[in-house]
Ligand SMILES: NC(=O)c1ccc[n+]([C@@H]2O[C@H](COP(=O)([O-])OP(=O)(O)OC[C@H]3O[C@@H](n4cnc5c(N)ncnc54)[C@H](O)[C@@H]3O)[C@@H](O)[C@H]2O)c1
């Protein structure tokens with residue numbers, strides 16, 4: 077029996093609703109497999125915790141997380157009660173940084189049964205590799221003259237090490253896919269960091285002569301996501317550009333509510349963290365109508381990272397079966413609630429397993 081100890085941080089808003097849904101799916105998959113089990117340990121960290129304790133997580137929170145295999149997180153943020161820069165930097169960004177989850181992997185592909193808001197999309201399958209440790213998110217800067225003519229300075233940090241690491245990861249992924257990497261740049265407007273990013277990209281691309289490399293300015297690339305997403309394979313981007321492109325990726329898939337993500341510690345020195353692209357969605361929280369598919373697809377990414385790609389495939393297949401049945405939440409134009417979608421996904425996981433779609437053959 078392979079036991080995976082997972083730290084669970086549902087967080088805030090719909091995180092508290094979608095995380096248990098995905099856990100149910102993972103427990104079902106584990107039961108069917110028979111040789112793996114998940115041991116879930118829940119941590120009530122988030123904005124409510126902050127309002128009680130004055131911190132988003134305990135002082136030794138990071139050390140606590142280090143003893144787990146992986147982290148499964150929902151979303152962080154209650155902007156009405158805690159400023160976003162306080163909540164995100166005290167929990168989400170702190171974990172990404174301190175556990176050296178330097179790469180954020182975010183797929184955007186047209187699933188069976190999904191309707192894209194694009195009028196006539198060709199099949200697309202994009203993998204965005206987002207640099208996750210520095211760039212525009214670096215904690216360098218400050219605010220001065222608070223009582224007078226206030227000003228703020230925030231510097232972006234681009235190191236060769238982190239840029240190269242994200243790019244190498246992107247090329248490695250492209251080699252397993254359609255062999256194409258597009259770099260998001262903005263060297264026509266940002267005169268130091270982006271030309272540097274481009275130089276590193278050129279150097280790294282020379283190490284992978286079989287992979288086609290292209291560079292596009294972020295503004296044009298954003299338009300490509302809408303006009304011709306099918307031409308893109310792997311996209312490598314800085315922290316901020318990757319953030320923006322992946323909400324757009326969710327949008328062209330049909331809803332940000334289905335977009336998955338993985339914050340990877342590629343060296344596996346510390347746990348990685350699996351959490352969907354979307355946030356805590358305060359506008360729909362507590363109503364049981366959030367789309368659980370982003371969190372469920374995210375659980376597939378965790379299965380993949382744990383080496384159970386066959387199980388991950390079943391989960392994604394069961395999601396597509398559910399969409400094909402037209403069992404959809406309101407963000408997808410449907411009338412089903414979170415519970416109904418989750419139950420249908422679980423049914424399809426079981427059906428796929430019964431049909432022997434892959435589990436037994438591949439064990
Ligand atoms: N990784 C994270 O934890 C993360 C990511 C993004 C935003 N946030 C935080 O979440 C809060 C809200 O941010 P926001 O409104 O900019 O982004 P958001 O992703 O929470 O919501 C944007 C829109 O998408 C909808 N949506 C998102 N997920 C959905 C789902 N699963 N099902 C159905 N609809 C869904 C919401 O209802 C909303 O209309 C803020 O505090 C923000 O900082 C956290």
Ligand SMILES: O=C(O)C[C@@H](O)C(=O)O
Nearest residue numbers: 164168319352353354355
């Ligand atoms: O900016 C961030 O990284 C927070 C959130 O928007 C996300 O995409 O995870």
Ligand SMILES: [K+]
Nearest residue numbers: 150151352354
């Ligand atoms: K999230």
Ligand SMILES: [Mn+2]
Nearest residue numbers: 319320323353
């Ligand atoms: Mn985002």
